[in-house]
Amino acid sequence: MPETSAAQIRVGIDLVQISRIAESIERFGARFLRRVYTDGEIDYACSAPTSEGERLAARFAAKEATKKALGLDGVGWRDIEVQRNASGACHLVLYGAARAAAGAARLALSMSHDGNQATAVVIAYE
Template sequence: MIIGLGSDLCNIERIQNSLDRFGARFETRVFTEVERAKAARRPHTRAGTYAKRFAAKEAFSKAVGTGFKTGVFMRDIGVVNGPSGAPTLHLTGGALVRLESLVPSGYKPLVHLTLTDDHPWAQAFVIIEAVPV
């Protein structure tokens, strides 16, 4: 059963402006170490790489119905790639607690994530599914 759905559209130029203005301070406040390493390997599309991940964080916060409050922070939501290369989310802290609170007894959460970008836009969709254990 689907227990959450969220989407977000992020302007890549807005992320580039934040990188230009705040640099590493912005990166470490918003993105996980894994996300920063991935962006560093993509110098020509760094802002786009970050924008997709920013959109994923926003989409997740909408899917769990909290936004960035009640203990859900951006750095608790990290985009990672599964063995197939497909993106998914690695959650910690308040984001993980909130996700687990939504799942009925006898079920486990499964997070689906899709990302895309076409300059100047990046987009993410998150679907949270509860599947029987």
């Protein structure tokens, strides 16, 4: 039987306590925000102050889930960005080392938050 190349599917998932992100922001302020999030992510999160913590925590979870799905070590947080399209759906954009490491992989993202928890699932497929 001839060999066929099977599609590779990898999954990353992460769960974050929203209060943990809020505590980091309170303790380290703009330094934490600028180290982890892109300007676009910060602008979006801050556009709704009552949802800022949930939005930032979900994006943190998305970045962690992306690193897990792609097996990325040593990649900067800002090399992974969550963007929203015109309909409001979120997708991932990779830069620098993250983009190079991802190769031809395509990414699907799902994020949610409830109570003090934010979660994200990333599926990488070729």
